[in-house]
Amino acid sequence: MSLPSFASWNVCGFNSPDKVRLCKSLITSHDLKLFCILEAKISVSYVQDPWFINSHVLFENEGSCNNFMESSLGKIWLKWDSMAVSFSQISSSSQLIHGILSMGSFPPMYLSVVYASNNIEERKCLWNQLSDAIPPRDQPWVILGDFNCCRFDNEKAGGTSLSTS
Numbered sequence: 001m002s003l004p005s006f007a008s009w010n011v012c013g014f015n016s017p018d019k020v021r022l023c024k025s026l027i028t029s030h031d032l033k034l035f036c037i038l039e040a041k042i043s044v045s046y047v048q049d050p051w052f053i054n055s056h057v058l059f060e061n062e063g064s065c066n067n068f069m070e071s072s073l074g075k076i077w078l079k080w081d082s083m084a085v086s087f088s089q090i091s092s093s094s095q096l097i098h099g100i101l102s103m104g105s106f107p108p109m110y111l112s113v114v115y116a117s118n119n120i121e122e123r124k125c126l127w128n129q130l131s132d133a134i135p136p137r138d139q140p141w142v143i144l145g146d147f148n149c150c151r152f153d154n155e156k157a158g159g160t161s162l163s164t165s
Contacts, residue, residue, distance in 0.1 A: 005030055006036070007030065008036035008038055010146045011039060020056055033103070034101065035059075038113075038146045041073045042074040058079045062082065063081075065089050076145070091133065095114060096112060098110070098113075110140065112144075113144060115145055115148075116145070116146065
């Protein structure tokens with residue numbers, strides 16, 4: 001038996017039906033049990049609208065959490081198959097959701113999902129938050145997401161120029 005699969009994707013906006021279909025296709029083709037939508041660009045009012053929520057369901061028995069209250073135009077939206085995994089949120093901020101991922105008979109693991117700011121000062125806050133989230137040494141910890149950074153200029157297209165942080 002192998003660990004349930006999970007992934008993150010910077011969808012650059014999760015408002016269109018096409019993005020929902022693409023996410024469902026990715027989930028199906030890779031048998032994902034947890035999916036992290038980054039740069040969702042969803043306002044808080046939308047997640048209070050039953051029609052919107054129902055039209056953005058990715059799993060039949062879906063659990064979810066987001067950081068839309070901490071972030072203008074919501075940046076991180078976690079969705080999971082609640083029949084296969086569960087996620088217990090410990091903390092969240094404008095750049096991070098941190099919690100414990102439980103997967104049936106496997107030992108739980110800490111999971112931190114990141115959508116980092118391009119602002120150097122805000123990014124320093126993220127690093128401090130990650131330092132504060134370090135689990136006990138004997139516990140597994142996965143950090144995934146979009147750190148909005150590149151090693152070289154040619155890895156980047158558009159937007160602001162690279163900075164160090």
